[in-house]
Amino acid sequence: MRPRIDWMTQGDERIMEFLYEKEIVASPSVIAANIDYTGEYISRRCRTLTDAELLQRVDASNYRLTALGESFITGEATADEIEFDG
Numbered sequence: 001m002r003p004r005i006d007w008m009t010q011g012d013e014r015i016m017e018f019l020y021e022k023e024i025v026a027s028p029s030v031i032a033a034n035i036d037y038t039g040e041y042i043s044r045r046c047r048t049l050t051d052a053e054l055l056q057r058v059d060a061s062n063y064r065l066t067a068l069g070e071s072f073i074t075g076e077a078t079a080d081e082i083e084f085d086g
Contacts, residue, residue, distance in 0.1 A: 008082075012048070015049065016054060016073050024064075025062045046063050054066060068081065068082065
């Protein structure tokens with residue numbers, strides 16, 4: 001079971017689930033088109049998830065899930081491991 005993270009949104013989980021399930025590197029616009037959120041919203045959330053070390057920016061416009069992000073999605077990470085002050 002995944003830990004409850006106060007600052008995290010349902011969209012954040014959907015972003016990470018998409019990257020985990022597809023095992024791809026993707027841009028916010030590609031992610032948005034596949035999970036029914038706006039590109040602008042996904043772009044903001046990807047930056048937040050990157051700051052929290054759950055995503056990694058691989059170039060100017062693409063992201064991938066980090067090992068910590070994978071641990072969160074699989075329920076192996078604890079809330080204490082996912083610290084972010086926003």
